[in-house]
Amino acid sequence: MRKTENQLLVIFGASGDLTARKLVPALYKLYKDKHLPEHFAVLGVARSFMTDEEFRKRVALESKYLDDSEEFIAAFSEKLFYEDLHKKYDVDYRELNERIQDLNTTYQCDNNIIFYLSTPPSLFEAIAKNLTAKGLNDERLGWKRLIVEKPFGYSLETAKSLNEGLHRYFKESQIYRIDHYLGKETVQNILVTRFANSIFEPLWNRDYIHHVEITNAESGGVESRGGYYDKSGALRDMFQSHLLQLVALIVMEPPLSANPEEIRNEKMKALKSLRLMTDPKVLEKNTIRGQYLASEIEGEKVKGYREEVDVDPDSTTETYAAVKFYVDNWRWADVPFYVRTAKRMPTKVTEVVIHFKSPHHQIFKNSDMNKDNKLIIRIQPDEGILVKFGVKVPGQGFAVERGNLDFYYESLGDESHIMEAYERLLLDAMQGDATLYARADEVEAAWRFTDPILDHWKKGDAKIYGYSAGVWGPQHADELIEGKSMWRNPCENLADDAGYCVIE
Numbered sequence: 306m307r308k309t310e311n312q313l314l315v316i317f318g319a320s321g322d323l324t325a326r327k328l329v330p331a332l333y334k335l336y337k338d339k340h341l342p343e344h345f346a347v348l349g350v351a352r353s354f355m356t357d358e359e360f361r362k363r364v365a366l367e368s369k370y371l372d373d374s375e376e377f378i379a380a381f382s383e384k385l386f387y388e389d390l391h392k393k394y395d396v397d398y399r400e401l402n403e404r405i406q407d408l409n410t411t412y413q414c415d416n417n418i419i420f421y422l423s424t425p426p427s428l429f430e431a432i433a434k435n436l437t438a439k440g441l442n443d444e445r446l447g448w449k450r451l452i453v454e455k456p457f458g459y460s461l462e463t464a465k466s467l468n469e470g471l472h473r474y475f476k477e478s479q480i481y482r483i484d485h486y487l488g489k490e491t492v493q494n495i496l497v498t499r500f501a502n503s504i505f506e507p508l509w510n511r512d513y514i515h516h517v518e519i520t521n522a523e524s525g526g527v528e529s530r531g532g533y534y535d536k537s538g539a540l541r542d543m544f545q546s547h548l549l550q551l552v553a554l555i556v557m558e559p560p561l562s563a564n565p566e567e568i569r570n571e572k573m574k575a576l577k578s579l580r581l582m583t584d585p586k587v588l589e590k591n592t593i594r595g596q597y598l599a600s601e602i603e604g605e606k607v608k609g610y611r612e613e614v615d616v617d618p619d620s621t622t623e624t625y626a627a628v629k630f631y632v633d634n635w636r637w638a639d640v641p642f643y644v645r646t647a648k649r650m651p652t653k654v655t656e657v658v659i660h661f662k663s664p665h666h667q668i669f670k671n672s673d674m675n676k677d678n679k680l681i682i683r684i685q686p687d688e689g690i691l692v693k694f695g696v697k698v699p700g701q702g703f704a705v706e707r708g709n710l711d712f713y714y715e716s717l718g719d720e721s722h723i724m725e726a727y728e729r730l731l732l733d734a735m736q737g738d739a740t741l742y743a744r745a746d747e748v749e750a751a752w753r754f755t756d757p758i759l760d761h762w763k764k765g766d767a768k769i770y771g772y773s774a775g776v777w778g779p780q781h782a783d784e785l786i787e788g789k790s791m792w793r794n795p796c797e798n799l800a801d802d803a804g805y806c807v808i809e
């Protein structure tokens with residue numbers, strides 16, 4: 306097991322939703338599972354005024370760990386502190402620095418500090434600058450790391466300027482850009498499935514793969530994040546970041562070793578090989594956006610996107626995005642990739658489906674079934690892997706039906722405790738492992754691919770299709786997929802999958 310050195314974690318934006326809902330619960334779980342170092346403290350920082358005690362109560366309440374054993378909660382809470390910034394982030398950090406030094410000495414944190422930026426991104430550079438002014442980026446006495454929350458920019462240009470801004474104060478090796486999908490066990494397992502086995506990789510190319518499909522669906526709407534989402538949309542919120550990271554893991558070549566830089570170099574090459582779409586006709590044909598409309602789901606009325614709190618009533622922000630694209634390299638030439646992401650779908654699910662080609666020569670009459678050889682990587686929920694293949698129907702003749710080979714993580718029993726993404730990522734940063742964090746050039750490559758789609762949509766010529774909340778997106782999205790194939794219906798139970806469904 307890797308060592309976690311003594312350290313102090315300073316969270317900027319500690320009065321916000323992410324701190325209470327994700328960060329503190331992840332820290333609590335790490336504490337309970339004995340992953341935190343012997344000497345450790347957390348300092349929450351924000352503009353709002355709060356005492357240490359008020360901060361502890363607030364995060365405990367919102368983190369919903371109050372139902373846990375009192376002894377644990379009390380011991381964990383003693384590690385939490387709070388410092389307000391007198392209503393502003395861009396101020397002299399003299400008092401903040403004094404508090405940091407005080408906690409560092411009292412709790413023997415060995416001058417090792419992580420600064421977690423969980424504020425609006427517009428403040429990231431100012432925070433880095435003010436920390437630097439107090440020498441808090443200096444690694445002579447102990448390491449200093451900066452974890453940066455998404456979004457990393459709004460476009461290629463803004464991402465570049467954010468990276469340049471952070472690089473003025475912190476080295477790239479000190480910066481950890483969070484993409485919580487990389488923290489998911491099943492996403493990491495893509496690497497293991499591909500590179501720890503000899504049975505998949507020989508087929509992992511254009512000779513055997515017909516197309517690749519990725520679905521990321523959420524049943525929820527924008528909830529309390531309408532203000533943020535309306536400026537973002539599905540393509541920026543999910544596709545540019547999480548889903549292109551998934552694509553990179555599917556597309557990449559085998560790295561020389563599991564070393565962070567080797568893996569990130571290969572992911573970067575993969576992202577660079579995505580074929581840019583710039584011709585409006587190509588963009589029109591290969592991208593689809595939609596927005597959810599008011600509807601009823603299981604008898605309950607659901608608002609349309611434009612009626613959501615903090616959303617412009619005339620908004621053209623997409624809540625559904627589907628993109629078809631190609632990867633221009635030796636391995637993937639001519640293999641279409643279909644990626645869709647949306648809110649207000651029938652269920653919450655993320656899966657990658659590798660569709661294999663049919664055998665070159667059919668000798669069984671109903672061997673159409675063979676067309677459906679598929680490898681399904683279920684990212685969430687029902688985490689697992691399923692292989693679909695043709696089997697003989699018992700009896701005379703050679704009728705073929707579909708069989709399944711399936712693996713579910715839960716079958717691993719107690720061993721299968723899947724660390725929540727933020728738990729895993731925080732622990733990795735505490736141990737200085739950046740493998741599961743996005744590097745500056747990867748983020749920029751992902752924006753380079755996404756920008757022309759966003760520009761095309763912004764021009765307003767591209768249609769935006771409405772879809773009723775609770776269905777699989779606009780019907781028009783079916784036309785994206787070539788030939789007789791359709792989007793897989795991920796609602797079907799993995800093992801009993803009856804096949805494709807026509808999207809409503």
Ligand SMILES: NC(=O)C1=CN([C@@H]2O[C@H](COP(=O)(O)OP(=O)(O)OC[C@H]3O[C@@H](n4cnc5c(N)ncnc54)[C@H](OP(=O)(O)O)[C@@H]3O)[C@@H](O)[C@H]2O)C=CC1
Nearest residue numbers: 318319320321322323351352353423424425426454455456
């Ligand atoms: N919540 C989530 O599920 C996710 C959030 N993120 C990212 O994490 C970061 C934090 O998100 P979240 O906690 O949801 O955001 P919140 O709006 O809930 O909190 C933002 C925090 O930043 C502080 N803040 C400082 N200046 C401003 C300002 N000008 N406007 C608004 N807040 C300000 C707020 O506190 P105070 O006013 O006291 O200073 C608060 O502590 C963002 O970058 C977001 O994109 C990423 C993925 C998911």
Ligand SMILES: O=C1O[C@H](COP(=O)(O)O)[C@@H](O)[C@H](O)[C@H]1O
Nearest residue numbers: 455485486523542543547655685
């Ligand atoms: O980053 C984000 O991710 C969530 C979805 O994450 P998941 O782990 O629940 O799949 C999404 O709801 C949110 O809009 C986005 O900002």
